Amino acid sequence: MKKNLSNLLIIAYLLCSIPLFAQKKELSPTPPMGFMTWNYFGLNIHEKDIRELADAMVESGLRDLGFNYIFIDDGWQGGRDRKNNMIPDPQKFPSGMKALVDYVHAKGMKIGIYSDAAPLTCGGYTASLGFEAQDAKTFADWGFDYLKYDYCGAPPDWKTAISRYETMAKAIENSGRNMVLSICEWGDRSPWLWGEKVGGQLWRTTADIRDKWYGGQKVEDNRQLHGIGAGILDILNINAELSAYAGPHHWNDPDMLVVGLYGKKGAPSSDLGGHGCTDTEYQSQMSLWCLMAAPLMITCDVRNMNEATRTILTNKDMIAIDQDPLGKQAERVVNNESWQIFVKPLSNGDVALGILNVSDKTQTITVDLSQLGITNKHKAKDLWSKKTINIKKQGKIKVKVASHETKVYRLMDR
Numbered sequence: 394m395k396k397n398l399s400n401l402l403i404i405a406y407l408l409c410s411i412p413l414f415a416q417k418k419e420l421s422p423t424p425p426m427g428f429m430t431w432n433y434f435g436l437n438i439h440e441k442d443i444r445e446l447a448d449a450m451v452e453s454g455l456r457d458l459g460f461n462y463i464f465i466d467d468g469w470q471g472g473r474d475r476k477n478n479m480i481p482d483p484q485k486f487p488s489g490m491k492a493l494v495d496y497v498h499a500k501g502m503k504i505g506i507y508s509d510a511a512p513l514t515c516g517g518y519t520a521s522l523g524f525e526a527q528d529a530k531t532f533a534d535w536g537f538d539y540l541k542y543d544y545c546g547a548p549p550d551w552k553t554a555i556s557r558y559e560t561m562a563k564a565i566e567n568s569g570r571n572m573v574l575s576i577c578e579w580g581d582r583s584p585w586l587w588g589e590k591v592g593g594q595l596w597r598t599t600a601d602i603r604d605k606w607y608g609g610q611k612v613e614d615n616r617q618l619h620g621i622g623a624g625i626l627d628i629l630n631i632n633a634e635l636s637a638y639a640g641p642h643h644w645n646d647p648d649m650l651v652v653g654l655y656g657k658k659g660a661p662s663s664d665l666g667g668h669g670c671t672d673t674e675y676q677s678q679m680s681l682w683c684l685m686a687a688p689l690m691i692t693c694d695v696r697n698m699n700e701a702t703r704t705i706l707t708n709k710d711m712i713a714i715d716q717d718p719l720g721k722q723a724e725r726v727v728n729n730e731s732w733q734i735f736v737k738p739l740s741n742g743d744v745a746l747g748i749l750n751v752s753d754k755t756q757t758i759t760v761d762l763s764q765l766g767i768t769n770k771h772k773a774k775d776l777w778s779k780k781t782i783n784i785k786k787q788g789k790i791k792v793k794v795a796s797h798e799t800k801v802y803r804l805m806d807r
């Protein structure tokens with residue numbers, strides 16, 4: 394109730410006070426994809442690892458599948474020089490940022506950087522409040538393509554958040570380089586209502602993801618998840634309700650993929666119960682994130698992936714669902730105690746159908762397509778087993794789904 398009231402106030406405020414961002418940038422026609430340093434390395438990042446990761450993204454084929462960004466998260470900063478220009482930590486980045494950016498670009502990839510709308514970042518490093526124009530220029534001069542802009546240390550009210558993100562968006566606009574702006578205030582102030590208007594291309598919708606399936610209790614409000622630790626299902630339950638707000642150049646961001654982390658000790662994703670997931674659960678995360686047209690940010694060590702992780706991350710058919718140019722986020726059309734069903738229309742008239750078993754037991758689930766308004770689809774390709782089945786006249790799909798598994802079908806006319 395409280396949240397609804399504050400959402401109404403935000404909408405009224407946006408209508409009256411904030412003009413649509415002067416030159417709306419069309420920078421992200423499909424959800425961004427790549428490797429993000431945070432869950433695996435935490436603050437302990439080093440240019441050597443980042444170069445190796447870029448190499449591994451190419452060698453593994455992930456770059457060519459669309460994972461074409463390296464996103465540097467928190468921990469890179471070394472303070473400011475005498476002219477107040479931000480500098481990287483010389484121990485971690487001995488060759489400097491420009492050299493690293495050039496290296497990643499030469500691999501045919503793009504690269505992102507991280508800062509925060511307060512004096513210090515979440516990790517306690519130098520951030521951009523009061524230096525937005527100068528920092529955006531620095532990032533642009535280094536050649537960055539993307540900025541993740543965090544919100545630790547900033548006041549809790551939504552007006553300040555809107556204004557601080559708008560300031561950074563304008564600074565990017567004036568920096569001389571196109572950079573995607575990723576808003577990271579964890580969904581606490583309904584950024585899906587204002588993120589695009591202030592010049593962002595994506596916005597986190599939830600608290601930080603942990604490497605676990607479920608936090609163990611239903612929450613009324615996303616903000617409770619900060620303390621409990623958000624698992625895949627917790628995040629799904631928030632992000633799935635926001636399908637109306639996603640589309641080309643403006644995406645809901647339900648946070649990084651934890652696929653392949655297996656509860657890595659010492660990683661930020663391992664605290665608050667992040668002891669790891671099963672491969673079935675990781676496969677579900679990939680499926681659900683693709684159905685929700687989510688940004689796909691790999692965080693496991695792609696230099697050393699096992700076969701299961703590789704199979705999950707390199708599923709071309711799933712990636713095509715995520716990257717479909719129509720840019721629709723699936724609607725969750727069924728959500729009961731035992732299963733959930735997702736429907737995502739695709740640009741060529743096909744439809745992606747997701748069936749998630751949230752229960753603890755294997756279930757046989759029957760989906761009546763006509764009840765979902767899906768008619769005239771005669772074939773269904775299972776995007777994990779790759780088997781195509783004929784949909785019989787009754788228009789039903791009946792399938793055995795393991796506990797926490799998600800089946801995904803591409804429904805086609807012929």
Ligand code: GLA
Nearest residue numbers: 431466467515516543577601
């Ligand atoms: C916040 C963000 C994370 C990560 C850390 C870095 O918690 O939500 O994604 O960027 O800060 O300190």
